[in-house]
Amino acid sequence: MTSATLLEDLGAMLLSGGVDVVDLTGPLGPDTPLLKLPPELAVDTPKIEIHRISEYDKDGPFWAWNWLKIGEHSGTHFDAPHHWITGKDYPDGYTDTIPMQRLIAPVNVIDCSAEVAKDPDFLLTADGVKAWEAEHGEIKSGEWVVMRSDWYKRNDDEAKFLNADENGPHSPGPDVDCIEYVLSKGAIGWGNECIGTDAGKAGGMTPPFPAHNLLHAANRYGLASLCNLDKLPPKGAILIVAPLKIVNGTGSPIRALALAPKG
Numbered sequence: 001m002t003s004a005t006l007l008e009d010l011g012a013m014l015l016s017g018g019v020d021v022v023d024l025t026g027p028l029g030p031d032t033p034l035l036k037l038p039p040e041l042a043v044d045t046p047k048i049e050i051h052r053i054s055e056y057d058k059d060g061p062f063w064a065w066n067w068l069k070i071g072e073h074s075g076t077h078f079d080a081p082h083h084w085i086t087g088k089d090y091p092d093g094y095t096d097t098i099p100m101q102r103l104i105a106p107v108n109v110i111d112c113s114a115e116v117a118k119d120p121d122f123l124l125t126a127d128g129v130k131a132w133e134a135e136h137g138e139i140k141s142g143e144w145v146v147m148r149s150d151w152y153k154r155n156d157d158e159a160k161f162l163n164a165d166e167n168g169p170h171s172p173g174p175d176v177d178c179i180e181y182v183l184s185k186g187a188i189g190w191g192n193e194c195i196g197t198d199a200g201k202a203g204g205m206t207p208p209f210p211a212h213n214l215l216h217a218a219n220r221y222g223l224a225s226l227c228n229l230d231k232l233p234p235k236g237a238i239l240i241v242a243p244l245k246i247v248n249g250t251g252s253p254i255r256a257l258a259l260a261p262k263g
């Protein structure tokens, strides 16, 4: 099959609804949960603001439009390699220099929702990924790997989403050896349903924030605050994530979506 006939068939399938388009994106607005870092360590990303310019009024009689105040790492978003010090020197590691060919790829969806329901601090390990591969098939070079936790169902409530107490945030993510293993398989990136690509307790790991540290060291990408991963099969869907072409950007809100077999 040539790519021309494949795309012709895909186009027909999209038009007929024979292929599902699944929205993996959360609402983006003033109530979107945002990362809170320890104040001694860092400055936080600002609250999202949406300001009206006009809505068919004296400031614009026939048109409605808004302007936004928004951090790059807000809501469902993309982490570019330059986001982390370990990935700072890649010329193609910015939102405006990333090769587009790498952003549309098959996605492996690893279901950890049962484990996370029992333990919000659950960490996916390399052994956990290998067990998943034994059941569903190997992760191949260039593919995405995302961790399904159903955590996105909390995203209407920032306190529940961040799930912090006096000991810090409690949310699931990858263990160090999980990211090392996924990278050894050649994955293009890693996605999580939580506020960031890393677990809530990742600041205390070695290295701190291993998803950020290791993915970006390898010129690979991160996806945070993904939604609706429970609507995807373990294998067989195609993930599409397009960061805004922010000049020298370190990340961007995205409309994450997947093409999935009808089902």
Ligand code: 23J
Pocket: 035, 037, 073, 079, 083, 195, 196, 197, 198, 209, 212, 224
């Ligand atoms: C800045 C500092 C630490 C972290 C993050 C951002 C993220 O999670 C992010 O959105 O990339 S952990």
Ligand code: MN
Pocket: 073, 077, 078, 079, 196, 224, 251
């Ligand atoms: Mn980020």
